Amino acid sequence: MSGTVRRSVVTGTGSALPKRLVTNADLAREIDTTDEWIVERTGIRQRYIAGEGETTATLATDASRKAIEAAGLTADQIDVIVLATATPDQTFPSTASKVQEALGCKNAYAFDVAAVCSGFLYALGTADALLHRGMGKRALVIGAETFSRILDWEDRTTCVLFGDGAGAIVLESREFPEADAATVPGIIATRLHTDGEHNELLYVDGGPSTTQTVGKLRMRGREVFRHAVVNLAGVLEEVLAETGHAPAEIDWVVPHQANARILDATAKKLGLSPDRMVKTVELHANTSAASVPLAFDLAVRDRRIQPGHLVMLEAMGGGFTWGASLLRM
Ligand code: UT7
Numbered sequence: 001m002s003g004t005v006r007r008s009v010v011t012g013t014g015s016a017l018p019k020r021l022v023t024n025a026d027l028a029r030e031i032d033t034t035d036e037w038i039v040e041r042t043g044i045r046q047r048y049i050a051g052e053g054e055t056t057a058t059l060a061t062d063a064s065r066k067a068i069e070a071a072g073l074t075a076d077q078i079d080v081i082v083l084a085t086a087t088p089d090q091t092f093p094s095t096a097s098k099v100q101e102a103l104g105c106k107n108a109y110a111f112d113v114a115a116v117c118s119g120f121l122y123a124l125g126t127a128d129a130l131l132h133r134g135m136g137k138r139a140l141v142i143g144a145e146t147f148s149r150i151l152d153w154e155d156r157t158t159c160v161l162f163g164d165g166a167g168a169i170v171l172e173s174r175e176f177p178e179a180d181a182a183t184v185p186g187i188i189a190t191r192l193h194t195d196g197e198h199n200e201l202l203y204v205d206g207g208p209s210t211t212q213t214v215g216k217l218r219m220r221g222r223e224v225f226r227h228a229v230v231n232l233a234g235v236l237e238e239v240l241a242e243t244g245h246a247p248a249e250i251d252w253v254v255p256h257q258a259n260a261r262i263l264d265a266t267a268k269k270l271g272l273s274p275d276r277m278v279k280t281v282e283l284h285a286n287t288s289a290a291s292v293p294l295a296f297d298l299a300v301r302d303r304r305i306q307p308g309h310l311v312m313l314e315a316m317g318g319g320f321t322w323g324a325s326l327l328r329m
Pocket of ligand 1: 157258
């Protein structure tokens with residue numbers, strides 16, 4: 001429509017963590033590792049691990065309830081639910097449909113998106129596109145994982161790195177005068193990438209159609225690290241170029257929380273100030289698709305992220321998949 005611009009605006013955020021907190025020292029009692037090694041190599045100090053009765057769907061439901069409440073909505077006002085996970089409750093139905101039922105979002109269609117640690121960016125891009133196409137006015141976008149259930153607890157090179165959790169946001173499609181496009185809230189641009197060539201660097205060694213088992217996570221960390229810094233810097237530059245924004249204009253970067261060293265290296269490569277990066281890796285470890293919305297919710301609730309702020313979300317994970325999204329609050 002001429003004279004107006006349509007944007008998917010973030011109207012609420014929420015997050016949820018399992019009850020059980022596991023510190024590095026707790027792990028060092030069971031596994032051949034040390035708090036010192038984990039902190040120095042990753043920045044991680046603790047993680048939350050799902051217990052009995054806690055699943056990807058229950059965590060997603062708790063996070064979503066808070067996001068819907070923060071948006072000032074009731075469950076029946078949600079039109080679409082897009083849930084990113086690599087650890088669904090069951091192979092099918094989708095975890096999104098379990099969340100839809102648990103929340104009572106009876107007017108929403110719901111489905112899962114699988115892009116591992118980049119899943120939330122993929123879910124966000126998908127939901128934004130659906131809203132632009134008029135396939136609903138309000139979307140619930142969730143990243144939720146219980147990676148503890150696909151970890152090989154005998155493999156110290158991977159099991160210390162991950163945690164469980166969920167984060168959610170509500171998007172609402174709104175129209176603004178085109179003349180105000182530079183300052184109005186909402187998602188400005190999203191870029192997504194996949195390169196299937198490197199899937200042997202980060203994968204799960206099982207699945208319904210291959211082994212008929214769930215499988216365990218396998219990762220060649222050093223190689224993934226190298227690709228992560230290059231790919232993330234690349235996609236961030238792409239989004240900045242597309243939107244015409246300079247790194248200095250970004251109020252907050254909310255990155256995927258895999259490793260504090262990746263965050264620092266990416267910030268340095270782009271000339272972003274490290275104190276503009278929301279860092280939660282020490283608190284939550286790597287929660288895969290949940291890590292971006294978990295960190296986002298934390299920074300919204302502690303009021304670091306304010307209305308009007310320019311916020312960049314970014315993630316990279318198995319596939320490889322990676323992406324970034326620039327939005328104004
Ligand atoms: O979320 C998806 C994206 N994922 C990522 O972005 C993860 C990217 N990768 C990383 O974050 C890092 O590569 C790791 C944290 C996984 C590993 O750090 P690193 O500095 O690359 O260590 P490394 O794999 O090169 O291992 C160094 C040493 C090895 O010993 P040697 O061979 O040098 O004697 C490992 O055996 O550290 C040893 N090691 C450990 N020691 C104590 C590996 N894991 C542990 C451990 N505790 N848990």
